[in-house]
Amino acid sequence: xxAPAKRKPRKSERVMxxxxxxxxxxxxxxxxxxxxxxxxxIGWLASVDHKEIGRRYIIxxxxxxxxxxxxxxxxxxxxxxxxxDVMTPAEFNEAFTMHGTTMMFLFAVPVMQxxxxxxxxxxxxxxxxxxPRLTAFSYYMYLFGGLFLWAAHYLHFGPDNGWFNxxxxxxxxxxxxxxxxxxxxxxxxxxxAALAVAVTLVxxxxxxxxxxMTLARMPIFVWATLVTSLMVIFSMPAIALVSGLLLSxxxxxxxxxxxxxxxxxxxxxxxxxxxxxxxxxxxxLPATGFVSEIVATFSRRTIFGYPIVVLxxxxxxxxxxxxxxxxxxxxxxxxxxxxFYTAASMSVSIPTGLQIFCWIATIxxxxxxxxxxxxxxxxxxxxFVIGGLSGVMIAAVPLDLQVHDTxxxxxxxxxxxIGGAVFPLLGAIxxxxxxxxxxxxxxxxxxxxxxxxxxxxxxxxxPMHIAGLMxxxxxxxxxxxxxxxxxxxxxxxIGSFVVGFAVxxxxxxxxxxxxxxxxxxxxxxxxxxxxxxxxxxxxWYNFAHIxxxxxxxxxxxxxxxFPVVQGLRVDDRELLMTTVISASPDIREPxxxxxxxxxxxxxxxAVSFIGSIFSPWALVVGMIPVAIALTAWxxxxxxxxxxxPQIT
Amino acid sequence: MSRPPAFTEDVSGxxxxxxxxxxxxxxxxxxxxxxxGTFFALMIAAxxxxxxxxxxxxxxxxxxxxxxxxxxxxxxxxxxxIPNTMVxxxxxxxxxxxxxxxxxxxxxxxxxLLVIRGFxxxxxxxxWYSNAYGSVIWGLLLLHTTHVLTDWGDTVVLSxxxxxxxxxxxxxxxxxxxxxxxxxxxxxxxxxxxxxIYWVPRMFR
Numbered sequence: 001x002x003a004p005a006k007r008k009p010r011k012s013e014r015v016m017x018x019x020x021x022x023x024x025x026x027x028x029x030x031x032x033x034x035x036x037x038x039x040x041x042i043g044w045l046a047s048v049d050h051k052e053i054g055r056r057y058i059i060x061x062x063x064x065x066x067x068x069x070x071x072x073x074x075x076x077x078x079x080x081x082x083x084x085d086v087m088t089p090a091e092f093n094e095a096f097t098m099h100g101t102t103m104m105f106l107f108a109v110p111v112m113q114x115x116x117x118x119x120x121x122x123x124x125x126x127x128x129x130x131x132p133r134l135t136a137f138s139y140y141m142y143l144f145g146g147l148f149l150w151a152a153h154y155l156h157f158g159p160d161n162g163w164f165n166x167x168x169x170x171x172x173x174x175x176x177x178x179x180x181x182x183x184x185x186x187x188x189x190x191x192x193a194a195l196a197v198a199v200t201l202v203x204x205x206x207x208x209x210x211x212x213m214t215l216a217r218m219p220i221f222v223w224a225t226l227v228t229s230l231m232v233i234f235s236m237p238a239i240a241l242v243s244g245l246l247l248s249x250x251x252x253x254x255x256x257x258x259x260x261x262x263x264x265x266x267x268x269x270x271x272x273x274x275x276x277x278x279x280x281x282x283x284x285l286p287a288t289g290f291v292s293e294i295v296a297t298f299s300r301r302t303i304f305g306y307p308i309v310v311l312x313x314x315x316x317x318x319x320x321x322x323x324x325x326x327x328x329x330x331x332x333x334x335x336x337x338x339x340f341y342t343a344a345s346m347s348v349s350i351p352t353g354l355q356i357f358c359w360i361a362t363i364x365x366x367x368x369x370x371x372x373x374x375x376x377x378x379x380x381x382x383x384f385v386i387g388g389l390s391g392v393m394i395a396a397v398p399l400d401l402q403v404h405d406t407x408x409x410x411x412x413x414x415x416x417x418i419g420g421a422v423f424p425l426l427g428a429i430x431x432x433x434x435x436x437x438x439x440x441x442x443x444x445x446x447x448x449x450x451x452x453x454x455x456x457x458x459x460x461x462x463p464m465h466i467a468g469l470m471x472x473x474x475x476x477x478x479x480x481x482x483x484x485x486x487x488x489x490x491x492x493x494i495g496s497f498v499v500g501f502a503v504x505x506x507x508x509x510x511x512x513x514x515x516x517x518x519x520x521x522x523x524x525x526x527x528x529x530x531x532x533x534x535x536x537x538x539x540w541y542n543f544a545h546i547x548x549x550x551x552x553x554x555x556x557x558x559x560x561x562f563p564v565v566q567g568l569r570v571d572d573r574e575l576l577m578t579t580v581i582s583a584s585p586d587i588r589e590p591x592x593x594x595x596x597x598x599x600x601x602x603x604x605x606a607v608s609f610i611g612s613i614f615s616p617w618a619l620v621v622g623m624i625p626v627a628i629a630l631t632a633w634x635x636x637x638x639x640x641x642x643x644x645p646q647i648t
Numbered sequence: 649m650s651r652p653p654a655f656t657e658d659v660s661g662x663x664x665x666x667x668x669x670x671x672x673x674x675x676x677x678x679x680x681x682x683x684x685g686t687f688f689a690l691m692i693a694a695x696x697x698x699x700x701x702x703x704x705x706x707x708x709x710x711x712x713x714x715x716x717x718x719x720x721x722x723x724x725x726x727x728x729x730i731p732n733t734m735v736x737x738x739x740x741x742x743x744x745x746x747x748x749x750x751x752x753x754x755x756x757x758x759x760x761l762l763v764i765r766g767f768x769x770x771x772x773x774x775x776w777y778s779n780a781y782g783s784v785i786w787g788l789l790l791l792h793t794t795h796v797l798t799d800w801g802d803t804v805v806l807s808x809x810x811x812x813x814x815x816x817x818x819x820x821x822x823x824x825x826x827x828x829x830x831x832x833x834x835x836x837x838x839x840x841x842x843x844x845i846y847w848v849p850r851m852f853r
Contacts, residue, residue, distance in 0.1 A: 017660050023653060130672050199679035207672055211657065233679065237686040245694075245787070253777035256694070256784070262707065263780040267697050271690065533651075548656045562651040567660030576659055577672065585659045587666045590819075631805050636814055 018545055019566035027544055030570045035127065035540035037594040046594040048132035049540060050121050053139050055436065057114025058429075060139075061107050062507070064146055068102035071095045073500055076460075080493040082481035092477035093160040098153055100163025101183060104279065105190045106146045108421060109232075112286040113197045115428060116225045118436065120201055122531040122538055123219050125210025125547040127575055128591045130203035133598045133633060138196040140602030145189025148610060152182035159183035162475060164276065165246070167257040167268045172250045181250060181613035184243040188609055191240040198232035201225055208575060209583045210530065211565055212549035217583075219529045219552075220296075220303060223310050224289030227317040228282050234321065235278035242271035252616050266331060273324035281320040283417065285313060287424035288355055291377050294424075294431055295359045297527040298374040299366025302553055305358040312351035312358075319348045329397050330404045338397045345395035349388055356381060371525075372446035376427030379454045380419060387415025390465065405475070408468025414461045426453070426506060433510065434524050438536045439517030445509045453502035460495025463488035528553035533562060546576050549583070597633035604629045665818040667740050667825055677826045681833045684795065688837050691788055695844055698780045705852040706774070707781050712849035714771035721764045722842050725835045728757045736828035739821045747824055748815065751807040754831070758800035765793055772845075785845050792841050795834050802827055 018027055037047045047053065075095050078086040087095065121129055129135050152158045157178045161170045170180040205226045209218065218226075246268070248254045255261035257268050296303045303309060325333065325341040333341075359381065368374060390412040394400045403409060433441050467488040472479055479485050523532040532555055534543050545564035551557045565585065568574050573591040578584055608622025668674055699705050706712050731753050738746035768789060774782035806820075806827055814820050 019658070019660075020655055131676055134676075195683055199676060199683070202679060203672060203675040207675060211659075233683055234686055237683055238690050241687055241690050241694075248783075248787070254783035254787070255777065255780045256698075256787075258780070261779040262698065262701055263783070264698060264701055267694055270697070271694065274690070545653045545655075546659075558651075558654075560651065561654040563656050564653040565657045565659050566655045567658040567662075574664075576662075577666075577670070580669075585657065585662055586670055588659065588662050588664050589672055590664075627801060634805075635809070636817070636820070638813060638817075 015569055016571045017567050018570055022570065023544070027570060028539065031541040031544065032539065034570060034573060037540075042596055043594065045599045046136075046596045048128070048136050048592055048594050048598075050117050050129045050132065050135060051436070051538060053135050054114050054116075054118025056139055057110055057117060057142070060143055060146065061111035061114055064102050064106040065111070066503075066507075067150065068099045068107060069500060069503065071099040071102075073496060075099070076493040076496040078477060079479070079489050081490075082479050082483075082486060084478055087477060089477045090160065093475070094153065094158050096475055097159045097162055097165075097183070098149070101149065101159065101186065102146075103417075104163055104283075105187065106142075106149070108283040108417065109190070109194055109279070110142055111425060112228070112283060112421070113194060113201075115290075115425075115432075116201055116229075116286060117197065119432065119531060120204055120222060120225055121208070122435075122534060122542050123222050123529055124205060124208060124213060125530045125543060125549065126204065126208040127542050127546075128573070129200050130208060131200045131592070133592045133595055134196050135200050136595075137598035137602050137633075138193040138200075140599055141189050141196070141605065142193035144602060144606040145186050145193065148189065148606070149182060149186040152178070152186075157182055159186075164272050165243075166272075167246065167249075167265045168259075170246060171257055171265075172253070173258075175250065178613055181247060184247045184250075185609050185613050187239055187243040189606070191236045191243075192605075194232050195236050195240075198229040198236075201229040202233070205229075206580045207577050209578055210547045210549050211576070211578055211583055211585045213530075213578075213583045215581055215583075217549060217552045220292035220306070220309055220313075221286070221289035223313055224285045224292075227313045228285045231278050231282050231285075231317050231320065235275045235282070237275075238271050239275035239279075242268055242275075245271075247613070251613070266328075269328050269331065270324070273327045274321075276327060277324040278320045280413075280416070281316055283421045285316060287380070287421040287428075288313065288352075290424040290428035290431070291359060291380060292355075293527075293529065294373045294377050294427055295362050296553075297431075297525050298369045298371060298377075299362050300369070300526070301362060301366035302528075303358065304361035304365060305354075306552065308354055309358050312355045315351040316348060319344065319351070323348060326395060326400070329400045342395050342397055346392055349392055352388065356385065372441070372443060372450060373427040373431040375447065375450045376423050376430070379450065380423040380427070383415055383419025383423060383454075383457065387412055387419050391416060403468055405473055406468035407464040407472045407474055410474050411461050411464035411468060414464070418457060418461070423454075426450075429506075429510070431525065432531075433513065434517075434520030435531055435536050435538070437514050437517070438520050439513055440520050440524060441513040441517060442509050445505065449502050449505045449509060452505065453499055456495050456498030456502055458495070460492050460499055463491040463495075467492070523555065528556040530554060593637070595633060597629055601626065601629035601633055665822055667822055671822050671826075673819075673822050673826045674829070677830055681830065685833070685837065687791065688841070691784075691791055692840065692844065695784045695788065698784050699848075699852070702781065705781065706849040707779060710778075710781065711773045712853070713768075713773055713785070713846050715846055717764055717767035717771045718842060718846045721761060721768060722838065724757065724761060724764070725838055728754070728761075729832070729835060731757065732828050732831050736825055739824035739828065742818065742821050744810070744815055747821070748807075748810050751803060751810060751824070754803050755800070755807055758796065758803060761796055762793075762800060765789075765796065781849075785849075788841050788845055792834075792838055795837065799827070799830055799834050802830070 016030060037043050037049060078084050078092060117135060159165060159179045159182055165180060165183045168174055205222055245256045249256055255263040257263045257265050292303050292309060323341060323344045325337060326345045394403060394412060430441050430446055467485055470484055472485050520536045522536055530547055533547060546568060548563040548565050568576060573593060574588050575591045576585055577587045577589055579586050604625040608618055608626060611618025611622060731750055735750045735754060738750060772785060776782050776786035806824060810820060
């Protein structure tokens with residue numbers, strides 16, 4: 001086809017590219033003009049900057065952590081003494097449901113994805129996420145979902161059937177009112193958000209890595225992000241589907257889970273746990289990515305057994321899809337099912353064990369510095385190993401049937417989730433805080449906080465093993481006196497308040513350090529990966545020049561100067577796409593500009609989703625504003641007269 | 649950046665667009681196809697799970713769905729791949745007049761298919777609330793309909809877009825190419841669903 005006629009560009013419209021002739025202050029000023037967003041409320045809502053969106057995810061998730069944590073403290077007050085009446089049974093039901101739902105769907109997954117959104121582009125050396133408007137949309141979906149759940153709680157229709165909302169208790173016959181609908185639609189919001197983020201992360205990692213960053217040179221955290229994002233893509237449709245089927249049973253009278261009409265409640269459990277078990281690793285694997293980065297930096301050597309760690313991540317990701325039925329041992333299974341899922345459950349401990357040995361070997365071979373992030377890593381290894389061992393115990397069917405639905409299980413999953421994910425997260429926040437804010441967190445308060453939270457955690461959760469083995473059931477609002485449960489419960493309550501105090505101390509350290517912390521500089525820890533090559537906090541455009549990577553530890557291996565490529569446009573948002581495996585430069589593609597339409601689309605979808613718990617027609621009518629908003633979002637901008645030749 | 653840059657390679661000569669897996673759009677489309685494919689796979693798993701609870705499928709005394717509407721839909725859907733391939737080829741050849749001519753054809757085909765789909769719902773011989781069998785075949789059909797409808801809406805917008813000056817930019821040809829790829833997913837996903845809705849209930853009576 002003939003190229004369309006274009007007038008000759010004026011000099012001021014000339015295509016500007018970075019390089020030896022355009023570098024330093026002038027380049028940075030031009031990039032700033034291209035990549036910054038408009039000021040004001042609209043500009044804030046329209047932001048597509050991955051650092052802003054990542055920060056919003058993390059702060060929102062920490063707010064939900066605090067709210068769910070307060071519910072936990074309330075429950076612990078109730079359980080502090082036998083026959084207590086701080087809470088009614090109904091309040092207790094709602095509290096543990098809100099606690100679990102919030103922690104899993106509104107804290108654990110979003111906080112990990114928030115960190116991934118923040119870090120991935122600067123770790124792979126690019127200027128923006130792939131599909132930045134989709135990333136912005138995902139945040140608003142997550143936020144609206146979370147606000148909806150908590151609004152339901154305050155308006156007295158918060159869910160109360162447990163975080164998995166099993167039928168038949170949640171079905172149309174027994175789940176009266178809108179409580180189950182509130183749960184199911186919250187899930188839809190959060191899954192849409194998580195799936196959108198997963199796609200953008202996979203595309204960013206596979207197509208936007210800096211030239212030379214082959215798959216074999218990717219930071220381990222980026223590997224962990226890739227594996228977890230793929231896990232999200234394959235597992236989260238299950239929960240979105242099952243919550244949709246539940247809503248459909250409740251709203252329009254389908255019979256998927258109604259045994260009277262040949263539906264099956266166990267179908268719900270299978271679909272739920274097909275998501276639910278990978279979910280645990282979706283939370284845990286990013287944390288192992290944090291640990292690998294922190295261990296390497298603070299041991300001052302490359303990670304021991306890089307291929308083993310990467311293969312362990314991939315292996316865990318695959319095995320995680322083969323164990324969901326171990327959550328259903330008590331439903332009755334064929335004997336071969338028991339054997340298979342026991343074996344599969346035990347086998348997943350092998351790749352995780354390999355990773356732990358690699359970290360220990362890295363510390364052993366290196367010159368470790370016991371600063372706060374490293375303390376959290378050590379706290380993680382100790383706590384997670386205890387939780388992992390209790391996990392291997394309950395993979396055995398006879399033991400599982402004994403301790404099923406007791407506090408032993410509560411102890412186990414808090415050891416693996418808090419020990420396995422929250423401890424590394426606190427270490428990661430301390431580690432990357434200077435990158436995000438330009439200031440260091442207080443080391444002294446950080447160390448004090450670590451010891452309080454580590455010891456407080458053991459005090460809160462270890463006695464639950466004992467209470468569980470003594471037969472104390474979970475999800476029951478009280479227990480009678482004289483059964484020997486007083487002491488473990490009193491210890492757990494004291495420990496949980498210690499943990500609450502330590503978390504408050506950690507947040508106070510963050511807030512005070514944000515204002516008063518020591519200036520950090522680009523690379524305060526002498527770390528090896530690309531995010532430490534740019535300023536702290538990074539500029540809107542992340543890197544003035546796109547890095548060229550020659551090893552796994554680029555900052556340790558190029559001491560005097562910093563290899564970069566040149567020739568990207570600076571007068572337009574342009575990204576360098578590289579090939580999937582070898583990261584060779586391939587094409588240049590534009591990146592989306594800020595837009596209010598992702599926010600408007602999220603509002604339109606939210607109205608439709610929330611309306612749908614009252615009438616199915618809300619979904620039909622709601623499609624119209626959603627379609628309008630999406631069309632406006634995707635409608636392209638016309639290239640200016642100074643664009644490059646259009647048909648090549 | 650604290651260290652001085654050492655320039656290595658000049659990327660200014662690289663193309664500013666590409667088709668297929670070199671384009672970011674392709675990765676987005678593939679990502680969502682995998683997600684939606686997982687939805688289909690899980691719904692199909694649910695179908696077999698519920699089927700295993702029944703002595704007969706379709707359960708007595710329900711008749712299996714009528715074949716006319718569903719088979720006509722399938723035939724037209726499969727034949728639509730001919731113009732779809734033509735659009736795809738025209739897009740990769742950046743043949744704007746041809747793309748402008750063919751996209752409205754795909755819009756018309758989509759509209760016809762949606763009308764036939766309405767008759768399909770009417771020929772299932774069971775309602776969604778009658779029993780689990782009715783729920784799952786309505787669910788499968790509805791899930792697929794959302795995909796036909798979404799791609800139809802996308803094709804309408806794209807057809808309009810290609811008639812504006814936007815149509816002259818190479819990246820819009822990439823969009824057209826990927827839209828055609830998504831249509832392939834829509835008809836490929838339909839084949840097992842067609843068998844499950846219309847033929848399996850005949851085979852296991």
